[in-house]
Amino acid sequence: ETWRYAFEEALDEVQGKYAQKFKEEVEANSEHEIQLFPYGTLGESADIMEQAQAGILQFVDQSPGFTGALIPEAQVFFVPYLLPQEDEELFEFFRTSKAINEMFPELYAQQGLELLSMFPEGDVCLTTQEPVRSPEDLNEVKFRVMTNPLLVESYRAFGATPTPLPWGEVYGALQTGIIQGQENPGFFLESTKMYEVTDVITCIGHNNFTTAVMANKDFFDGLSEEDQQVIRNATDVAFEYILEYQSGLQEESLEKIKQAKPEMEINILSEEERQPFMDTAGEVEEAFIEMTGDSGRKILEQMKQDLAAVGG
Template identity: 55%
Template sequence: MFTRNNFKKLATVSCIAASIGFSSFASADTWRYAHEEYENDVQDVYAQQFKKYIEDHSDHTLQVYRFGELGESDDIMEQTQNGILQFVNQSPGFTGSLIPEAQIFFIPYLMPTDIQDVIKFFDSSKAINEDFPKLYAKQGLELLKMYPEGEMVLTTDEPVTSPDELKGKKIRVMTNPLLSSTYEAFGATPTPLPWGEVYGALQTNMIQGQENPIFWIESGGLYEVSPNLIFTHHGWFTTASMANKKFYDGLPDKDKTLIQKASDYAYDATIKHITGLAEESLKKIQSKSDKVTVTRLTDEQLAKFKARAPQVEKTFIEMTGDSGKALLDQFKADLKASQ
């Protein structure tokens, strides 16, 4: 049935298509790429380097859209699947509802936190470089690169050192079932919210905390309304660059090669960019506000959080079945090999 909501969605997509000059007869020489972050943030660095390589090595042009210019994460994914956008950058935090196995990145204490260990894992992992492309392809997406952005840091309305101290606190999470399970295991009340509502919700005490890489806490000004930073070392924020598969499969081989090389080029530049970024961002935060506190958990305090992780892993397997179990086994084997 064609409901009012369907009509509203169609109207929205039509307006967006018109605003970016989309037409079924548009030249393939102009490609469009949308991501989830602001200017000079990690995803923007990747997108700009991807654009640079494409334009330096071909006659194609690439138009990059940042957060909010075409909507939020769900909007740009829908536009990519509909062919309005050729490329999209989206984290598994949102892709997890489309590809349940992508939620694996939200199993706490699965990933290492040392940046060199993380980079080595991404470079060598069979799960990331061979298994995930097959999962994305089933959803009409050509996975170009998965890459890390930064260690996840929890911000709250007061310093926290144990799961007991998170009890009753509403922590904002992305629309990701497993991430909700993680914060339930940590003792908090997970509260899914789109990014555009997070600052205001923290400011009005609708929520009492959120998690993000430190650079995003700095660039989004989250420390202004959630000034207590807790380093729980429970995981890294991961994201993925991908293309509309129908568009990609229809390209000549030379353009497919161009895109793959651009992905590699952008990845290398992004890894260089994130090295030292967390430390730099924390210094900026501390220079801007004297209300900020930084809590680095001791091994004894971390153990209390780590003890909650197995139940999240169990939930992941329940959500994803045999395919998730196989992916998790491969993930663990890759992690062991990389370390």
Template identity: 55%
Template sequence: MSSMSKFRKLAGISALALAGLTAASVVNADTWRYAHEEYEGDVQDVFAYKFKEYIEDHSDHELKIYRFGELGESSDIMEQTQAGILQFVNQSPGFTGALIPEAQIFFIPYLMPTDMDTVVEFFRKSEAINKMFPKLYADHGLKLLKMYPEGEMVVTADSPITKPADFDGKKIRVMTNPLLSATYEAFGATPTPLPWGEVYGALQTNMIQGQENPIFWIQSGGLYEVSPNLTFTHHGWFTTAMMANQDFYQGLSDKDKKLVQDASDYAFDKIVKHIDGLADKALAKIEKASDKVTVTDLNEEQMGAFKAKAPQVEKKFIEMTGDSGKKLLDQFKEDLKNVQSD
């Protein structure tokens, strides 16, 4: 099935799925519902099904999972979770950043390392991730259960990117995230916020000239078909968060709260194994599928020109988030320092 056909099919079933979901919430209180932002077999889908596996193996509860498009876009599934229609949601800070400005910290370029071992260790041990973020999410009716990495961000465009000047005149799709827009402004591009369902068509019609995503998502979504020049800028990792409706979670028994926490820990352990080597496999699939694809891997000198833009994005983050963001950023850097020195 082509990428555009996927979008049409998913859009067609989303209204029916939402109607059924709302009805099910009345009929069967023991069936929990969980929506995420990706396709079958993608990282969030694997995480969700590992969470489901643990829940159903260790309790009488059932878990119904909804993939991208079945209940709408990212903003829709967040609204449904806050309203209590969904019990669980997986959403990246790229979208949550509009609700929780501090979550945009992941879009400060070159803040995060890109080697997997360090990244995974950071998510396991970070005080910012595991102690500070849950309080921020709770203020918006959300119980943060787990943040986890999906993969290094890769830029695709209508021509190879080796320096900031190569972004001149290019409209680059960004999530609805002010700091990500600031990053691409700093890089020299024109950031263009678009929901995911419109990205393939916008690239195909040259409404936009590029976008960023982990390589597995570029492969899964077929983005290389319409945006064939891939650049590894090494500016960060795609991060996502799995959370629950706060009222739902607080209403659980202590036994079920532990079940949910244990299930999210189990899914995290499984997903970090799953993503090990995933990028290489996805890139191999892309190169096999298309002879139009180019791959550019920036060297240290080339990265330096982009890294020089990072301080202005960091400054923008602090302007957006105030003292709360500054404290989070300081702790973030301290946590990174600690894991890199281990």
């Protein structure tokens, strides 16, 4: 049997590397084949999610940045400064978190999805036309965010004018000046050439880009136990592989950007400069709880416990 797997990035970007490893493992350990559909082959993130829910796709990688309407609790990943900045802590959190490994699967299941894995893709930085040293510098800046209400709240709290857009519109909107900024992890800033349409990169340590891989639940439930185990094992192998793959990737990517465009300004803000951004975390948390009620509050509390357990 051939299984179809779509994701939001190119084959040689992080989601694509994960998908290739997953495919390799499944094909090595079963009679099944996996057909990969990178970004752009089947539409935007929202389209591939619809196709996965409808069972046209067996697997999909959709980031919580686009899942907010479907699963409001997934927006928890946009409370700024919640995730640890240290790689080892961050990775251990994803491995061991009860919120991620037990609570989120139930919420995804209610939407017909078997959550297989959540993993980080890298430290998110801002790219803009002008330097950003404080929230004041974001005043009047139309800043593109993924289509996620809490991310909108978060950038409003940072002082910007948030503009939710699907990925496909971002390059053109920056080029024509409809927006003046966006955020993404380093590897993606480099591979999608964001430096061609913005002049400054600012890292404030506010988030690590989280993504999620899932299967259509009816499809998954209908598989033999053996096939389910093949998928779970492939997920585990791909998860460890993708953490390893990211070692040093952020620094290398920023270095490549410098080489491609030497006049690009890259600023890593100091603790002191980050403070006013960090101070917004409380109000964004409150907005999250307002949007998600008790269920969101429980997830947030569990995440904090899970983070404390890994020293975050």
